[in-house]
Amino acid sequence: MKNILIIDDEVNVATLLSKFLTRNGFHVTTASTGSGAFEYLKNNTYNLVLCDFRLEDTDGREILKKIRSEYPQTGVIIITGYSDIKMAVELIKMGAYDYITKPLYPDEILTTINKAIETQQALMDTPPETPETPEVRERKKSIASNDFVVGSSRASKELVHQIELVAPTNYSVIIIGESGTGKESVAKSIHMNSNRRDKPFIAMDCGSLTKELAGSEFFGHEKGSFTGALGTKIGHFELANGGTLFLDEVANLSYDIQAALLRTVQERKVRRIGGTKEIDLDVRIIVATNENLQDAIRNGKFREDLYHRFNEFGINLPPLRERGKDILLLADHFLELANEELGRNVTSFSPEVIESLLNYRWPGNIRELKNVIRRAALLTEGTEVQTKALPLEISSYNKTQTYEGFTIQNQQSAPVTPATPRNDLKNAAMEAEYETILRVLREVNFNKTKAAEILNIDRKTLYNKMKANNLDK
Template identity: 45%
Template sequence: MGTILVVDDEQGMREFLTALLEHQGHQIIAASDGEQALELVTHQPPDLVISDVRMPKVDGIGLLTGIREKYPHLPVIMITAYASMDSTIQAMRLGADDYITKPFRIDEIRLVVEKALARARARQHGQVSQPPVMEEAQLTGIIGRSPKMVELYKLITRIAELDSTILITGESGTGKELVARTIHCASPRADRPFLAINCGAIPEQLLESELFGHVKGSFTGAVSHKAGLFEVANRGTVLLDEIAEMSPGLQVKLLRFLQERTFRRVGGTEDLEVDVRLIAATNKDLVKAMADGAFREDLFYRVNVIPIHLPPLRERTEDIPLLANRLLAQCTLRQQRGTASISQEAMEILVRYRWPGNVRELENVIERAVAFETSDQLTSASLPLEIREVPDRRGRASIPFPEEGIDLDVTVSDIEKGLMRQALERSGWVQKRAADLLKISFRSFRHKAKKYGITKAERDA
């Protein structure tokens, strides 16, 4: 517990935060603007400062700058509107420890405050430890403070220091590789290699060589000895993404490696021993794959030592504003555009959408919207038509009808393309399955995909 200075020009917000944090056992000091807060900090430095960004006289950025000049280690948490990521980025660059976006959840405030105070205590006592998992998650790209994501962070904390094999499951686009990387970064293996390979993207013989290496002359094109991923990642971590796509023959060799922790290069006779932590990931149902004879039961139990299931984005909609703003900041920086925020209407549309392609689809939508946006704020007009569709009370799509009218053929084509992409995302980009979801023939689907220029390159982009 500690002394917390709450700074906000809205009396209702000050009273809400005061009541919430006092209930947690903290002592609260309140200020209505940055100027008053600087005086209080100078007179008696608190353990933590929570400040709104927009305030009269001295705003939150000015307060943060003044605090950092005199008290460089005093933790500061900024409160920002969910559509103002530009101020959030500025605050983080100036040394803010964390931020809370409006509207926020009570458990989010508690979590951020607890983390900031814990870090401050560790610095005060000169403790050196591994960075908190949530910080590692942010560094590797995982974003979210919903209850399901908080549970995920807790699980990563418990398993990061272990050497047990992990199986990560979840729909396409949920961030399985990011979770694997976070586990590696939070583990004692963090200073060693993290190597990932997609088992479904490489032919069987080449995949075996990539994993285990090969000796010179073992097959056509093997002009020299080559070390495989397991050898290169010694004392590190290897992620086998889409492990369900691995051929039966290679499954046997992987099983032997997991049992013995030794392997032979392709064409070699020498057993090599390495210390590698294995993480497997898949968007398939491995239990069904075992029943169908496509995945070995003994291998399943070898990789499913610690299971982690990632929730789809539609089950953690409270994370969408945070995700959208972070992706917007990254996209505008990458495209060198001036789009600094997301309008409230556009954000409501993003939160309402079901996101069959999960975070990857959200990222693609944000990038496309930024490319089409001409103002400094991302508006609903820049979002794809299939995202803007709103179900009416009868469950049918209601499309805005402008006064000047619409081009019916173009509008219908846009809707059809959007539904085809959603079906592909949901089916893992297998056209036959996507066609079944849309209740059309595979031949018809293939013809339409060619017509609209829908290719697997979109999935890999």
């Protein structure tokens, strides 16, 4: 039986938590003060501590510091109100496993506790690591950047671990994930943590290439090699020489171009179109796709031999809806970026906005979250983002009810009210275009080829409209 210590000066909350966890097979002890809690810790071993952030004689920060120092085998989860979420995020960086916000949801509590205990047990079973060198610390620091935010969820920690493993090698990597999950950001992190970090990182969007232009973009061409070749062009393989070439939406490449790619990848040489000289290559290749390449192979749309050349190491990116509290970490990060971009000082989210962000399913993943936060920052007049700054489909979050002292959710959305009419036809048309494109992209999981077909426009027009509406970020 796993032992849990609850530290909370609200007797009713501590009692309800104790009864609930006892019914679910845990041995529970409660303490109302920090000093009382450490008396228990001196004489007993606990798998996990649930600690309210605000206590009469101390706070969660001090409790965490002492437990991490004196009882490192014990995991810590912080219980906090919405107003303390920024502090809770800081506590996670200090070593807390996670935080739970009030009101408390039984399913969330149980899931978080089980994952915390499982993680803590795995850490105890792992042999001690050698002390980190300054180089290792610098490499880990470089994983977190404006492009890639290190989250606190289990999925995010596993992703960081995979990046750390594969980055120092020269393995080719396939990154698989839904559109908007940050595949290019992960590719950049791999590059920046490799010994190629001082060399070029060249990204290519294979989905935007026509069959006619693909060869020139990949391999380059010599002047006069075909009609319109008015000068010599250096291809992306040459541009990335010594560094990393990132191929996004690789499943959209034509079969002919795949054959040419296979030769280049195998021989590590490239020859410009119309040229005679072969150029030696030292390029690491990272590819990304939101499609199942095994299905594409079975359907004759993707070469199996090329797949195996790319698939020396695979990374599966979790969708944002499976990353839990990472949503708030990312939202906070994007809010800071939006403040810099707009010259604003929006510092926080209202409790209602936080609940909406956590409840929403995010079909467009991190890209959608970033765009939502940028627009919210633009629409916010004060320092706190309010519900009215969110799109209606996000702000209409589920209502709640109380059960045995805990709050649980009902699948009932708030009514949708009509938008305020606009008198400016140009703005109204732009807004309608934005909403239509975003809706279709969500419906097809951001597959641009399918979206262009549904919208009855070509891919180039779709890309231009996405860029104009900031949907390509």
